[in-house]
Amino acid sequence: MSILALKKATLVGLTEDKAQVLDQLQSLGVMHIIPLQELSSSAPSRHTETNLLKVSPEQLYESLHYLLNCKQKRKQVVSERHFDLLSVVQGVEKNRRLRLDLVERYDFLQKRIKDLTPWGSFELPEENELYGQRFWFYLVPNFRMKELQDVELPWQVVHRDNRHSYIAVISEKEPGINVLPVVRTHTGAVPLVHLKRELEDIEIELETVEAEREGYTRWIYLLQRSIAGTDDAAQLAEVSNQTLDRDEIFAIQGWLADEHLAQLQLLAQEQCLALQVESPKEDELPPTLLDNPRVIAGGEEVVNFFQMPGYRSWDPSRVVFFSFVSFFALIMSDAGYSLLLAAILLFYWQRMGTTESGMRLRAMGCALAIAGFIWGVVVGSYFGAQAPFEWLQGLKMLDLNDFDSMMLLSITVGAIHLILGNLMMAWVRRKSLQAWAAIGWAISIAVALAGWIQGFTVLHWLFFAVGLMLVLCFSSARSGWSGMRLVDGLLALTGITKLFGDVLSYLRLFALGLASASLAMTFNKLAVDVAAALPAIGLLFKVLILLVGHLLNFLLTVISGVIHGLRLNLIEFYNWSLADEGYAFQPFAKQEVSPWIT
Secondary structure (H helix, E strand, C coil): CCCCCCCEEEEEEEHHHHHHHHHHHHCCCEEECCCCCCCCCCCCCCHHHCCCCCHHHHHHHHHHHHHHCCCCCCCCCCCCCCCCHHHHHHHHHHHHHHHHHHHHHHHHHHHHHHHHHHHHHCCCCCCCCCCCCCEEEEEEHHHHHHHHCCCCCCCCEEEEECCEEEEEEEEEECCCCCCCCCCEEECCCCCCHHHHHHHHHHHHHEEEEEEEHHHHHHHHHHHHHHHHHHHHHHHHHHCCCCCCCCEEEEEEEEEEEEHHHHHHHHHHHCCCCCEECCCCCCCCCCCCEECCCHHHHHHHHHHHHHHCCCCCCCCCCHHHHHHHHHHHHHHHHHHHHHHEEEHHHHHHHHHCCCCCHHHHHHHHHHHHHHHHHHHHHHHHEECCCCCCCHHCCCCCCCCCCCCHHHHHHHHHHHHHHHHHHHHHHHHHCCCCCCHHHHHHHHHHHHHHHHHHCCCCHHHHHHHHHHHHHHHHHHHCCCCCCCCCHHHHHHHHHHHHHHHHHHHHHHHHHHHHHHHHHHHHHHHHHHHHHHHCCCCHHHHHHHHHHHHHHHHHHHHHHHHHHHHHHHHHHHHHHHHHHHCCCCCCCCCCCCCCCCCCCC
16 A cells, blocks of 8 residues: 555754754654644744745746746856845846836737738828818728718728728818718828837847846746745744744644654754654544655546545555556557657656656656557557558457447446455455445446346346345444444445446446547548549648548547546546545645756
């Protein structure tokens, strides 16, 4: 099992050494703190700590986010000799605001120039140059140009495209609403040539601002460390307020794994602290600390996202990892799509390796691509087509269009999955009679599956009845053999309909796999038909249909594989394998920031 056993440790020391002890304990990072008193409202806050630096947390995060979004980044500075947090944050904020204003003006000018270009480059005359007459501009649809024949004012077409005619009208006052068929177009008083000059100036200024922004990116690591330091200080202040203080001594208590106990004992010796270690009591609920190898730790990310198992339960991470990978492969059912997934994973390989969770998900992505490719070879599907080589065709062992075999496979996979869940539930409840109820469900599923495959016999019905009797007799948590235990058992037996529905829910593996393969073949046939019908341009359409069609099908398949693969694990499987929900182990530790050099 990958849920680590925990111990409850209590440290007692002198109050005058409290700050140093807590700092060392935070650097060690192995304890989940148990508050010994309620958090006081007078405790130093995160904002108090950062106000000393005259930089708010919001400014820090906003500046860091702005710099991280810069396309080009400089080599990171890891020494603080030339780093002034306040001046850097203020400079980044000034750069960000200036860039935002320039981008807004740049977008406005681009649209303005695009709208004015058909009118040509002109400069409006002064008010008295035309004896009080002025220019008025209208954008008239071509099909309404006949309506201008009745306009008595002098007008002229200055430009025409396939949709509109650009009309200039001379009048002392703006023509009335009913004089022309459309409302007036506002061209503004700034000539087109001036707008183009301003746009050029803004482009130059934007380049300067971007260069300055790129220069600030050399401080990303130190900004990250400043944020980490701020959060560490806030966490330290919070824990300091949760210790039990009595005159000249203080006590701090927390959970830690057995394997870290030696490190805590060494710290206690170095700081002259009294240390008491005890095992968790039956009425205590310690946090859950999962420990899985990085290769299969992607399942742990899924478990943490959905529901953390209780401390005395079992860790479903490994089962979820392998079952999710298997379900995803069954839904994808195409070796070509799996290779495409591997190519995308390879493209993001280095970026995903910058964080622990990213490396875990990267390992899961590798497993998805490998399992999908193997299953795609087994069913003989390569972008909806047959294997390109004869030796690959010989590896095909199943046909997706063989409905009976694929339905049998899906139901069998679902039944085995739920049998495993019930057996794990029985193991968790091994000290209780309720474990026999979970065993009864497992027996019922196994016998029903065997009877469905082989045909029901008297022996099948006998074992099926034995399984249901175990559910009836041992589902209740009540002590004794009262009539209410029978009522609880009868209520538990109603779960047989739910169990039947959950097993049938695994048919989605076959249905989605068949849908993906059928859609791929449809796009292939459509592309071939179009190419045959249009000998010249048909080749281009064929390529476009194949690219767009398979890309769309790939996206739908990946989304379906993720959603339904998780659903079968986190809904159907969880309902029969996990009873208690726990909470995650949160170590009292300093944040680590790893510098990345570009």
